[in-house]
Amino acid sequence: MPRDLREPDTPSNTVSYFVREAFRRIWVTKRTSFVAVAMIAMSLFILGGFVLVADNMERAVERWQGKSHVNVFLDIEAAPDQIRAVDGFLASHPDLHTRHFVTRAQALERFKTYFVNLSQVVDQLDENPFPASFEVEVTPRIIQSPGFPAEMKALRSMSGVEQVQFDWEWLNRLRRLIDIVNAVGLTAGGILAVAAAFTIANVIRLTMLTYREEIEIMRLVGATERIIRGPFLIEGILQGAIGGFVAVGLLFGTFVLAQRLLAPSNSLLWSFLFIGFLPWQKIAALIAGGMLAGWIGSWLSVRERVTEEA
DSSP states (O other): OOGGGSOOOOOSSHHHHHHHHHHHHHHHTHHHHHHHHHHHHHHHHHHHHHHHHHHHHHHHHHHHHTSOEEEEEEOTTOOHHHHHHHHHHHHHSTTTOOEEEEOHHHHHHHHHHHOGGGHHHHHTSSSOOOOOEEEEEOOHHHHTSTTHHHHHHHHHTSTTEEEEEEHHHHHHHHHHHHHHHHHHHHHHHHHHHHHHHHHHHHHHHHHHHHTHHHHHHHHHTTOOHHHHHHHHHHHHHHHHHHHHHHHHHHHHHHHHHHHHHTOOTTSHHHHHHOSOOOOHHHHHHHHHHHHHHHHHHHHHHHHHHHHHHO
16 A cells, blocks of 8 residues: 555644644645745735835834934025025024024035936936925924914015925825825735735645545545544644745845845935834734744635535
């Protein structure tokens, strides 16, 4: 009698038996198992990519939260006495006196540093398009004070002032963008995870057909349904775990490659998207998600098989 069809010994350790059998069956049906693992890896890679982007944007928001600024942009043709008047206004208000003047040349250099790919475009212009500005450091207490709106209104009305911007406004927009990224990632990842679960269900179903003679012999010699079905459930979990590890590996490789190729370390893109890789808790959650999808797929297949036989 072939080795695969021999009556199995009653395992002394059921879990180890399930794991050994699951690995053996994955190896025997490695082509179809590869499809299941690939589906899990693809779904988790896409989900992990959205999570990674959102996570780095969250870190950027946290980094900037404690450094709120009011940016006072001056007219490009602002006269020196107008600039001095704006500086005097800021100096005369205790809430606004902590300021830094940014010249037009410094603004141009900042743009070239943050947007390296666009620096050549700016160099082709006849003149520097960036205005001078004052960067005023403020605290949440100042922002929430009753007199702050009146100070900003007076500042906007001054001669030579083109625009007054608050960086916490774009931080709020960034938070809304983070919510959108998370929602899109969860939706896309969830749809692909469902597809991966059904793929695993079909793979397990094919594996059960491959081992149908062995399953019948196990039933004839008195094996319980738990012993028969256990390896198939573990097989789905293992396929999901392997897919999860593959997804994390691909995600990390893509992250490192993008760090080296897409943006220098002093660019604005770097500060938003390449602060760091996912924390271990989220890596574990991705792998656990793959295992859950694998278990659901294998459970659906085993349950359907049992229902058909009943």
